[in-house]
Amino acid sequence: MDRISKRFGAIEAVSDISFDAQPGEILGFLGPNGAGKTTTLRMIMGILRPDQGGIRYGRSGQSGKVPKSRVGYLPEERGLYDDARVMDILVYFAQLKDVPRSEARDRATKWLDRLDLEAWGQRKVAKLSKGMQQKVQFIAAMLHEPDLVVFDEPFSGLDPVFQDLFKGIIREQREAGTAILLSSHQMNRVEELCDRILLIHAGREVLRGPLQGIREGAGFHVVSMRFSGDASFLRGHEGISRLALGSDLATFVLDDATAPDSFVRSLPPEIVIREMSIQRPPLHDIFVRAVEGTAS
C-alpha cells in the first residue's frame, strides 16, 4: 500500500498510510477503536476505493491490481446466510474465488473435519452457535488458499481452546508462505504471532517495525523484584525511575543506560532476591504509550 488516504465527508479516516505484507509473514495491524483499521482493510480488499494513493499486489515479479480471488478476508462484522447450509455457503464463497465446485467441496470437507464441524455440513447456519459460525467464516477466508489473508479480530468471542486452534492454523498458513495481516486488540495474541507490527492512530501511522525491534526500541526494561531485607539502596540507584517500593516487592523501570546484567551485579549482598523479572515492556504498554503520545 502506497500513501493511502480516504475521507468520509469531513472526516479523514485514513491519511497517508503505506505498508507492505510479505509472503510467509504475519503483520500485526494495530490501533485503538476508530483509528481507521477496518477502513484500511476494506480498501485492501477492494471494497472501498482509496481517495489517494495506490494498492499494488505483486507476486513473482508481476505487480498490478489486487486480484480478488487471491485474497481472503475474515471481516470484523461477522455474518453468514442464516437459511443456507454450511457446506453450500463454503462452496459458494470458494466459487466466487474461482475454485472449481468439486475441489471446493473436498477442501471444505477437510476443513470441517479438522475444526470438529463434520456433523454440521448439511445443517443450516441458523442452527450453529456463534463460535461455530466463526469457525465457518474462518474456513471461508482460507478455503481458496489465498496469497494474502486479512483477519480482523479473529479471536474475539472465542474460548481459549478455539483461540489456540486458530493460532496454530494462522502459524501454519505463515509456514505455507501466505502473507497474513492480523488486526487485533488482544496484545498478547499479537505478541505471540506477529513478526512485524504497524500501529495507527486517528488514521495516521504511529509506530512500525519488527516486533522485537519495537520492544528494544522502547529504551527501558521493566523490573519486578520480590525480596527480603533492606532494598532502600534502589532509591537513587543509577538508571532507575518510577520506583514503587513495598516491604517485600519493588517494581521500577530501568533505562537502557544500565544493562540488566550490570544492574544484577550491582545488587548488594545483604539483600535476598526471592523472585525477579527484567523484561522489555509488553506491547500493551508500548501501544498505550504511543497512542497517548500522539494524542498530546
Next chain:
Amino acid sequence: MSKLLRVAQWHFRQTVTSKQFLVMALFIPAIFALAALGIAWSRGDAASAATSEPLPAFAIAFFLALLLFLGAFLSAIMALYGVIREKANRVVEIVLSSVSATDSLGGIILGLGLAGLIQVIIWVALAYTAASRFLPISLSVLSPVQAICYPILFVLGYLLIASLYATVGAMMKDIHSGGPAAMVGMIPYAPMLFVAAIIQHPEATWVQVATFFPPFTPAVLMMRLAVSALPWWEVALAIVTLAASVFLLMRFSARVFETAILMYGKNMSFREVWRWGIRRR
C-alpha cells in the same frame, strides 16, 4: 460477468428452495383455484359455463397484465429482501471482497428476477388451466403488439422496481425499519389505485402523461394496451423512455448500494444517497 451469474445462481437457488417461495408460487393460487372450483360446483353450472359466451379479448389481456405487473412487483420485493438480508446478515463484506458491488447487486436482481419469472409462469399456467376449465379462453386473442410488449414491460418493470427497491434496501437498517425510504417503494404501484379510471378513459390526457412518467409506465402502459389500440409511436416512445431510465436508475442504485450497504446501524438522508448515486467513479 461470470461472477454476476454465480451470485445470481446462488440467490435463485436459495429462493426457489425456500418455503416462502413454495407458498407464494403454489399454495396461494391453489387456494384460489380450489375456492373457485368449490363455488362453481356448488352452483352446479360447471358444465354450462364451458359453453357460455367467450371471454372478451380485453378481459384476458387485462387479467394477464395484472398478473404480470403483480409478478414484477412481488419479484422486486424479493430482491428488496435479498438486499436487506445481505446487509442484515453482515455477509456483504465477504461477498464484496470476492466480487464487485455491481456484480453483487446485479446477481441479486437477476437471480431473484428469474425466481419471480418462474413464479409468474406458474401463476399464469394455473390461472389459464383453471379458467379454461369453465370458459373457452385462449391466449391467441392477444394482439401482436400485446404479445410483444407485455414480456418487455414485465422485464423492464421488474428491473425498474427492483433497482428502486435495491436502493431502498441498501439504505435500510434492517427488515423492520421502514420510514420514508419505504414510501418511495410505493410509487410504481400508485397507478394501480386508479385502475378503473385508466381502463375507462385510456386516452385521457392525464393517462397519456402518466404513460411517459417512467415509474408509472409499466403499470399504465400494460393497462392501456389491454383496452385500447395505441398509436405505435406512443408505445415505442414510452418503452424507449422506460428502458433509458431503467439503465440510469440501475447505475444510480449500484453506486448507492456500494456505499450504503456497508453502513450498518445508520439512517441515511435522501440528500446523502443522491450524492452517492450521481458521483462519478
